[in-house]
Amino acid sequence: MRYRKFGNTDLALSEVCFGAMRFTSTADHVTLTGERTSQEAEQQNRDGRRAVEAALSGGVNCIHSSGDYGTRWMLSEILAHHPKRKDIHHIIKMTSPDYEEEKFDPQVLRNDVEEALRDLHTDRIAIVQHLQRGPHVPKVEAYAEVGDQRRIDALPEIIGPLQETFAELKKEGKVGHLITFPHTMGYAQAALDSGAYAGVAHFLNLVEPEALEVLDRLEREGKGFLAIRPLLQGMLTDKRVDRDSLPENDLKRRAGWDSRYALLDRIRERIGDPKVSWTTFALQFALAHNAVTSLVASGNNVHQVEAMLEACQGQYPSRELIKTVYDIVEEVGMPPKADLFGL
Numbered sequence: 506m507r508y509r510k511f512g513n514t515d516l517a518l519s520e521v522c523f524g525a526m527r528f529t530s531t532a533d534h535v536t537l538t539g540e541r542t543s544q545e546a547e548q549q550n551r552d553g554r555r556a557v558e559a560a561l562s563g564g565v566n567c568i569h570s571s572g573d574y575g576t577r578w579m580l581s582e583i584l585a586h587h588p589k590r591k592d593i594h595h596i597i598k599m600t601s602p603d604y605e606e607e608k609f610d611p612q613v614l615r616n617d618v619e620e621a622l623r624d625l626h627t628d629r630i631a632i633v634q635h636l637q638r639g640p641h642v643p644k645v646e647a648y649a650e651v652g653d654q655r656r657i658d659a660l661p662e663i664i665g666p667l668q669e670t671f672a673e674l675k676k677e678g679k680v681g682h683l684i685t686f687p688h689t690m691g692y693a694q695a696a697l698d699s700g701a702y703a704g705v706a707h708f709l710n711l712v713e714p715e716a717l718e719v720l721d722r723l724e725r726e727g728k729g730f731l732a733i734r735p736l737l738q739g740m741l742t743d744k745r746v747d748r749d750s751l752p753e754n755d756l757k758r759r760a761g762w763d764s765r766y767a768l769l770d771r772i773r774e775r776i777g778d779p780k781v782s783w784t785t786f787a788l789q790f791a792l793a794h795n796a797v798t799s800l801v802a803s804g805n806n807v808h809q810v811e812a813m814l815e816a817c818q819g820q821y822p823s824r825e826l827i828k829t830v831y832d833i834v835e836e837v838g839m840p841p842k843a844d845l846f847g848l
């Protein structure tokens with residue numbers, strides 16, 4: 506496993522971070538087709554447990570989790586006695602203010618940290634990822650300009666109490682770094698301008714390369730970047746890259762994915778198919794820029810985790826490829842921003 510520094514801090518994260526959003530039968534953020542039997546659910550949990558264990562024994566030293574993923578119970582079980590539990594760097598999500606809420610609530614930050622420390626059997630959360638969905642932003646405006654502007658306008662009021670509570674937690678030795686999970690790159694720039702954040706977590710993959718807009722700045726300023734969903738929820742894998750070959754009930758056949766596959770077709774026409782497998786290429790693509798510290802990716806079984814570890818072998822595409830893909834996406838148009846979970 507290879508490790509990269511988180512910006513200019515002394516935190517070294519493995520190039521793959523285990524994304525804990527999907528690996529149990531109880532995962533709340535996963536849209537599934539059809540009911541599962543209890544045997545299938547148990548099998549999924551066994552596979553998920555082995556996936557985490559394979560990741561840790563393969564050198565993965567960071568886990569991205571959230572109390573609202575519905576999967577913490579399994580991490581808690583695994584980490585209670587795991588010999589590496591003290592060496593793991595945890596990244597947790599913290600949301601405040603949420604959509605319609607009026608202001609940032611310091612108690613949410615404190616509660617999320619305390620809950621994570623307890624459930625993950627650790628003394629310190631390495632990175633808290635702040636998601637600001639409000640204030641006064643109804644869900645329908647979540648990705649609209651008006652909602653975005655309201656979030657940016659509220660930043661000056663949020664930053665003070667956020668930094669104050671974070672500094673208290675840091676003094677208590679409970680947290681390391683605070684980063685932002687922005688909805689848009691406009692918000693990302695404003696959040697970075699505030700000086701409160703040591704880095705950014707955002708989607709980065711072939712179909713969603715917009716984070717390129719902040720990567721050079723992060724590198725210049727010595728800040729870190731976590732590349733979320735490098736496989737675009739499994740679309741950018743050998744199994745799903747050719748949509749026609751998918752079974753009728755595969756979620757990626759739904760209309761919500763049309764514009765993403767159309768865009769991928771254009772990208773494939775222009776850059777050609779990779780010499781390595783699509784899964785490997787998609788993972789390596791997201792590591793092509795030096796500002797990227799780690800890929801936050803979900804592995805549901807040992808096979809998927811091993812493929813991820815193998816892909817991170819140190820030979821990555823040039824960062825110019827991200828720019829080429831970014832330009833194609835600009836030209837064709839980004840698919841509408843939306844939560845992909847219900848699509």
Ligand SMILES: NC(=O)c1ccc[n+]([C@@H]2O[C@H](COP(=O)([O-])OP(=O)(O)OC[C@H]3O[C@@H](n4cnc5c(N)ncnc54)[C@H](OP(=O)(O)O)[C@@H]3O)[C@@H](O)[C@H]2O)c1
Binds near residue numbers: 524733743804813
């Ligand atoms: N707001 C946020 O902070 C936020 C939002 C979204 C995600 N996240 C984090 O990012 C992580 C990753 O997000 P994600 O799961 O949406 O996207 P992802 O990591 O890009 O895609 C994961 C999916 O790809 C497939 N896959 C994984 N490894 C594979 C391999 N080697 N070969 C073939 N297929 C493979 C699996 O799907 P199948 O098993 O179905 O094939 C898996 O569920 C989450 O766990 C979470 O920690 C954070």
